[in-house]
Amino acid sequence: MAQAYEARDRLIAAHGWSPDAVEIVPVLASGDRIQDRPLAEIGGKALWTKELDAALGEGAIDFAVHSMKDVETVRPDALTIAALLPRADVRDVLIGASSVAAIPRGATLGTSAPRRAAQMLNLRPDLTITGFRGNVATRLAKLQAGEADVTLLAAAGLDRLEQTGVGHRLEVADWLPAPAQGAIGIECRTDDADMRTWLSAIDHATTAAQVMAERALLLALGGNCHSPVAVLTTGSEKLAMRAAIFSPDGALRVDRQAEFAADDADAPARLAKALLADAPAAITVHFSGAA
Numbered sequence: 001m002a003q004a005y006e007a008r009d010r011l012i013a014a015h016g017w018s019p020d021a022v023e024i025v026p027v028l029a030s031g032d033r034i035q036d037r038p039l040a041e042i043g044g045k046a047l048w049t050k051e052l053d054a055a056l057g058e059g060a061i062d063f064a065v066h067s068m069k070d071v072e073t074v075r076p077d078a079l080t081i082a083a084l085l086p087r088a089d090v091r092d093v094l095i096g097a098s099s100v101a102a103i104p105r106g107a108t109l110g111t112s113a114p115r116r117a118a119q120m121l122n123l124r125p126d127l128t129i130t131g132f133r134g135n136v137a138t139r140l141a142k143l144q145a146g147e148a149d150v151t152l153l154a155a156a157g158l159d160r161l162e163q164t165g166v167g168h169r170l171e172v173a174d175w176l177p178a179p180a181q182g183a184i185g186i187e188c189r190t191d192d193a194d195m196r197t198w199l200s201a202i203d204h205a206t207t208a209a210q211v212m213a214e215r216a217l218l219l220a221l222g223g224n225c226h227s228p229v230a231v232l233t234t235g236s237e238k239l240a241m242r243a244a245i246f247s248p249d250g251a252l253r254v255d256r257q258a259e260f261a262a263d264d265a266d267a268p269a270r271l272a273k274a275l276l277a278d279a280p281a282a283i284t285v286h287f288s289g290a291a
Contacts, residue, residue: 001024001026002160002161003065003066003067003160003184004024004065005024006085006160006184007065007085007184007186007202008022008024010085010202011198011199011201011202014201014202015198015201025055025060025061027051027052027055027061027064028051029047029049029050029051029052049064049066049070049071049072052064052066052187053076053079056079056187056188056189057078057189062188062189062192062195063082063186063187063188063195063199064186064187064188065184065185065186066184066185066186066187067157067183067184067185068081068084068180068183068184068185068211068215069154069178069179069180069181069182069183071180071185071187073215073218073219073223074219075187077190078189078190078191079187079188079189079190080187080188080189080190080196081185081186081187082186082187082188082195082196082199082200082203083185083186083199083200083202083203083204084183084184084185084186084203084204084207084208084211085183085184085185085186085202085204085207086204086206086207087182087183087204087206087207087210087211088155088156088159088160088182088183088184089155089156089159089169089182090155090156090172090177090181090182090232091154091155091169091170091171091172091175091177092116092152092153092154092155092169092170092175092177092181093152093153093154093155093158093166093167093168093169093170094150094151094152094167094168094169094170095140095143095150095151095152095153095166095167095168096143096148096149096150096151096167097149097150097168098168099168100120100123100124100170100174100175103124103127103149103150104149105126106126106127106128107127107128107149107150108127108128108129108130108148108149108150109127109128109129109130109148109149109150109151109152110129110130110131110132110139110142110143110147110148110150110151111129111131111132111151111152112131112132112133113152113178114225114226114227114228114248115178115228115229115230115246116152117129117228117248117250118228118246118247118248118249118250118253119175119176119228119230119244119246119250120152120250121249121250121251122246122250122251122253123250125250125251130147130148132147132148132151136153136157136158136161136163139151139153140153140166152170153166153167154177154181154182155169155182156181156182172232176230176231176232176242176243176244177230177231177232178229178230178231179214179215179217179218179223179229179230179231180211180214180215183207183210183211185211186199186202205236206235206236209233209235209236209237209239209262210233210234210235210239211233213233213239213241213262213267213268214231214232214233214241214268216265216268216269217229217231217241217243217268217269217271217272218231219269220268220269220271220272220273220289221245221272221275221276221287221289222287222288222289222290223286223287223289224288226248226286227245227286227287228245228246228247228248228250228286229243229244229245229246229287230243230244230245230246231243231244235259235262236262237261237262238259238260238261238262239259239260239261239262239267240257240258240259241257241258241259241260241267241268241271242255242256242257243255243256243257243271243272243275244256245275245276245279245283245287246283247280247282247283247286248286251282252279252280252282252283254275254278254279254283256271256274256275256278257271258270258271258274272289273289276289276290
């Protein structure tokens, strides 16, 4: 909802509309409703989009606001991501310890994200992973209740909820985020020319270049909700991408990086190919791009 309000406010400001020009329609996604199982077991990222896709298709809403890291890499042709808002803090926040090194030996990390689990186990193989689903408040409550010793949350989400003082932010030099982390995307019907024009006024070109490159990498890897992949792209006209893929147990990790022009649409796929070529079978089995 915080993301929806941000999108509304930016749209109103860009066009000089009255505050009531954009109505917010809450839609409860399956991903919010089903919290007792990992996403990968119950339908993957589509659980965050299918209800919104249906509402768009039925004309019940004119555009949908997404957290881009939760949007499938392949979208219906009838829908278009028409705007990316300026990217927020991409970092993960460690809750329950002041650093990865400071986590007590043998502690339990609460997360349902394969990327977070594998990246942590790569650094701290002594830790145990337990499933953690739910919104920020739910996961913080689970941590407080002792269901885990530490957990990880996205800094962007905490900032949007004005919880900036929570936890310890992990620097990207040591801890890579998820593809498209920190980015809000706005999607509308492809044939709605007016809406696409209105939304284009709030599209942030640098964020769009970075996020679309990261989504292209994920697509070329053949990654899904089971695939531990971390990536960060910086820059604008010239992009610098750092990416890592893991075995789920964190024992194996392959890193690559590349620099390329923002309009080089094939560059992320080349980096994906290089990652998979360097990776052993224990990693590539989780990426269909290796086939």
